[in-house]
Amino acid sequence: xFLRFYFCSLTVPLILMxxxxxxEPSTNAxxxxxxxxxxxxxxxxxxxxxxDGIAKVTSLRDTIRNSFAKDDPDAAHGPLHEVGDLxxxxxxxxxxxxxxxxxxxxxxxxxxxxxxxxxAVDRTMHGQEGSTYAEESAKIxxxxxxxxxxxxxxxxxxx
Amino acid sequence: xxxxxxxxxxxxxPGDPKIAYSFQLPSGMIHxxxxxxxxxxxxxxDGIFWLNxxxxxxxxxxxxxxxxxSLGTDEDADKPLQTGASTIERNWxxxxxxxxxxxxxxxxxxxxxxxxxxxxxxxxxxxxxxxxPETVLSLxxxxxxLFQDRSDPExxxxxxxxxxxxxxxxxxxxxxxxxxxxxxxxxxxxxxHHGHHAIAFDAYGRHAxxxxxxxxxxxxxxxxxxxxxxxxxxxxSLDNIVVIGAQDHFH
Numbered sequence: 480x481f482l483r484f485y486f487c488s489l490t491v492p493l494i495l496m497x498x499x500x501x502x503e504p505s506t507n508a509x510x511x512x513x514x515x516x517x518x519x520x521x522x523x524x525x526x527x528x529x530x531d532g533i534a535k536v537t538s539l540r541d542t543i544r545n546s547f548a549k550d551d552p553d554a555a556h557g558p559l560h561e562v563g564d565l566x567x568x569x570x571x572x573x574x575x576x577x578x579x580x581x582x583x584x585x586x587x588x589x590x591x592x593x594x595x596x597x598x599a600v601d602r603t604m605h606g607q608e609g610s611t612y613a614e615e616s617a618k619i620x621x622x623x624x625x626x627x628x629x630x631x632x633x634x635x636x637x638x
Numbered sequence: 639x640x641x642x643x644x645x646x647x648x649x650x651x652p653g654d655p656k657i658a659y660s661f662q663l664p665s666g667m668i669h670x671x672x673x674x675x676x677x678x679x680x681x682x683x684d685g686i687f688w689l690n691x692x693x694x695x696x697x698x699x700x701x702x703x704x705x706x707x708s709l710g711t712d713e714d715a716d717k718p719l720q721t722g723a724s725t726i727e728r729n730w731x732x733x734x735x736x737x738x739x740x741x742x743x744x745x746x747x748x749x750x751x752x753x754x755x756x757x758x759x760x761x762x763x764x765x766x767x768x769x770x771p772e773t774v775l776s777l778x779x780x781x782x783x784l785f786q787d788r789s790d791p792e793x794x795x796x797x798x799x800x801x802x803x804x805x806x807x808x809x810x811x812x813x814x815x816x817x818x819x820x821x822x823x824x825x826x827x828x829x830x831h832h833g834h835h836a837i838a839f840d841a842y843g844r845h846a847x848x849x850x851x852x853x854x855x856x857x858x859x860x861x862x863x864x865x866x867x868x869x870x871x872x873x874x875s876l877d878n879i880v881v882i883g884a885q886d887h888f889h
Contacts, residue, residue, distance in 0.1 A: 603778040606842035
């Protein structure tokens with residue numbers, strides 16, 4: 480899958496100041512950790528917590544969505560690869576939280592949905608038969624919302 | 639070879655290939671053939687003939703059923719329009735027919751039980767004719783590129799490149815195909831079958847590279863806005879072109 484093979488992108492990830500993915504149930508917003516602006520290659524940096532991982536997935540989703548909306552697919556391409564690598568880390572981080580079997584299975588199912596949808600968009604970027612972002616957008620948003628809920632985080636949308 | 643005769647040969651049989659059976663098309667001058675989605679199409683003097691591919695040699699000359707697709711009539715010559723080489727894109731066969739104001743891109747859905755011809759009229763000046771379409775999948779959109787080359791090298795007329803978006807609404811039905819743009823190109827340098835404009839695409843379909851044979855120029859065209867973004871004078875009489883790889887995104 481391209482998302483796995485090509486996560487080492489030359490594209491510099493954008494620093495999103497306003498994106499918010501999920502929050503703890505008791506709060507309304509999550510402070511994003513600023514990305515390292517010196518190391519400008521997306522190498523799928525290790526994420527320490529599930530909360531940070533999902534916040535970063537949401538941030539990358541926003542970058543991808545907004546780039547396609549501006550008809551700038553090249554700006555979406557690097558984040559598209561980066562999010563694939565990041566998604567693979569989420570189930571491992573979830574296991575550390577000791578969720579029950581049902582929640583863990585739901586998390587893995589939502590990750591699969593996101594991988595499939597974003598992978599289809601990436602195939603299109605690579606000149607193959609795939610989907611446009613517009614075609615997968617609703618599915619991606621729904622899967623990300625469900626992922627937040629399965630992880631016990633409250634989806635709060637994004638800007 | 640008898641005009642209009644088609645030989646059916648089982649290539650996987652042991653020993654030398656032998657003709658299983660032969661049949662005759664209603665008209666001769668077969669000058670092109672292709673297969674797609676289980677159908678075989680022949681370009682002949684009178685449009686296109688097609689039949690279901692007999693992959694297990696179940697048929698005989700008595701039972702093989704040949705079907706006809708007319709491309710219309712050449713009004714000047716009062717004879718059937720014909721085509722030559724064709725291109726396959728997904729389950730569709732693409733070809734061109736006619737000259738000047740009768741120039742048409744023809745699209746045939748091979749998956750249809752009874753295929754018909756979808757015709758896209760293309761404005762072509764007298765003295766020019768359409769080349770065989772070349773297709774590309776680019777960022778989810780499919781395009782056909784057709785040059786308008788001189789049919790008579792002595793005639794001074796501006797040659798063109800016409801780009802057709804094959805599936806604007808992405809429903810995988812090319813019957814909604816529409817002309818995206820037409821841009822002027824410098825002259826071909828036709829000598830027999832050589833010297834036509836040629837085009838090829840990078841691995842991701844993001845850029846096209848096409849030749850201008852008379853001036854010996856290679857052009858790089860961006861799919862994003864369908865404009866030429868670079869020109870390289872390489873000299874000589876350019877003929878075919880191959881593109882390998884794509885813009886470097888990765889390390």
